[in-house]
Amino acid sequence: MLRIHQLRKEYKPGEPANDGISLQVGPGEVLGLLGHNGAGKTTLINQVVGLLRPTAGEITLDGHDLVADPAFARRFCALMPQAHAPLDGVSPRQAVETIGRIRGARRAEARERTAELLAELDIEEWADTIGERLSGGVRRLAAFAMAAVWPGRVVMLDEPTNDVDPVRRRLLWGQVRALAEAGYAVLLVTHNVAEAERSVDRLTILDQGRIVAKGTPAELRERAAGELRLELLASGTAPIEPEIPAAGPTRRTGRRHLMPITMATAPDALAWARRLRDAGTIDEFSITPTSLEDVYVGLIGNANGNDGSNDPRGSSAVAA
Numbered sequence: 561m562l563r564i565h566q567l568r569k570e571y572k573p574g575e576p577a578n579d580g581i582s583l584q585v586g587p588g589e590v591l592g593l594l595g596h597n598g599a600g601k602t603t604l605i606n607q608v609v610g611l612l613r614p615t616a617g618e619i620t621l622d623g624h625d626l627v628a629d630p631a632f633a634r635r636f637c638a639l640m641p642q643a644h645a646p647l648d649g650v651s652p653r654q655a656v657e658t659i660g661r662i663r664g665a666r667r668a669e670a671r672e673r674t675a676e677l678l679a680e681l682d683i684e685e686w687a688d689t690i691g692e693r694l695s696g697g698v699r700r701l702a703a704f705a706m707a708a709v710w711p712g713r714v715v716m717l718d719e720p721t722n723d724v725d726p727v728r729r730r731l732l733w734g735q736v737r738a739l740a741e742a743g744y745a746v747l748l749v750t751h752n753v754a755e756a757e758r759s760v761d762r763l764t765i766l767d768q769g770r771i772v773a774k775g776t777p778a779e780l781r782e783r784a785a786g787e788l789r790l791e792l793l794a795s796g797t798a799p800i801e802p803e804i805p806a807a808g809p810t811r812r813t814g815r816r817h818l819m820p821i822t823m824a825t826a827p828d829a830l831a832w833a834r835r836l837r838d839a840g841t842i843d844e845f846s847i848t849p850t851s852l853e854d855v856y857v858g859l860i861g862n863a864n865g866n867d868g869s870n871d872p873r874g875s876s877a878v879a880a
């Protein structure tokens with residue numbers, strides 16, 4: 561069990577990049593760490609592997625003090641860093657096998673596990689191409705394989721899907737789950753809320769160095785005011801007065817109005833939106849399930865003292 565207790569990191573005195581962070585990740589579990597740029601995610605994982613020293617707090621792995629023993633931390637915690645992996649002059653196969661050997665695998669084990677990972681991530685085609693000639697996405701996948709080849713007890717992945725195409729991203733998320741199923745504790749840093757939702761057991765949301773929410777994806781989604789949201793694209797900029805009971809505050813970004821609603825009020829919402837469209841008040845509308853991303857944007861917005869409505873959000877229409 562990786563246990564982080566009341567962790568604080570100040571790069572500059574009095575300006576904490578991590579402030580009172582406590583969390584745990586057990587074997588067989590994927591914990592997702594979400595947060596805006598500069599929220600303190602990389603700072604957190606760099607302290608776990610001993611690349612940074614905490615200003616205060618504790619980090620233990622199965623009771624062993626990782627701050628006091630960074631060599632132990634590096635032995636038992638594998639890290640896929642946000643920066644590109646050092647692959648200059650070596651191929652993915654060489655790099656992954658070498659890391660496997662360094663981390664304690666026997667030669668045959670390292671070779672077999674490397675071949676398995678390169679196949680599972682569908683990058684066998686580039687297995688023997690030297691790093692300088694690889695695309696950004698293949699380099700990311702190779703970096704993932706370097707962390708996943710023989711991880712010790714904990715695997716930490718900092719933005720593993722950056723640059724990776726959608727098909728291979730799915731393969732990668734599958735391998736993240738496979739690591740947990742093999743008994744490793746996985747700490748995953750990502751901005752990709754929608755995809756992370758399917759792969760993590762629990763989420764911790766960081767904002768300005770502090771934890772603002774914790775829970776399973778389902779628990780966090782329950783924090784949303786309604787189960788659904790009605791999205792209206794107004795024809796003009798005049799306010800639209802709701803004629804149905806909203807399940808929470810309406811958010812407005814330019815011509816876009818987002819209103820939380822429930823399954824019970826959805827038929828009335830649909831009828832009202834059609835009337836608005838027929839009257840030319842709105843150009844289009846959609847009703848979509850409330851996503852974890854909605855909750856996340858709401859939380860980060862609230863914690864920052866605004867409603868989060870300036871954040872760009874994707875939506876996929878289910879009715880229009």
Ligand SMILES: Nc1ncnc2c1ncn2[C@@H]1O[C@H](COP(=O)(O)OP(=O)(O)OP(=O)(O)O)[C@@H](O)[C@H]1O
Nearest residue numbers: 571572577595596597598599600601602603604642
């Ligand atoms: N070496 C450093 N020296 C001083 N300040 C730093 C250093 N590294 C990070 N910071 C600051 O600490 C805060 C947290 O940064 P961190 O990189 O941990 O955030 P992050 O959540 O990983 O962001 P991103 O999603 O953009 O990678 C930011 O305000 C950042 O500017």
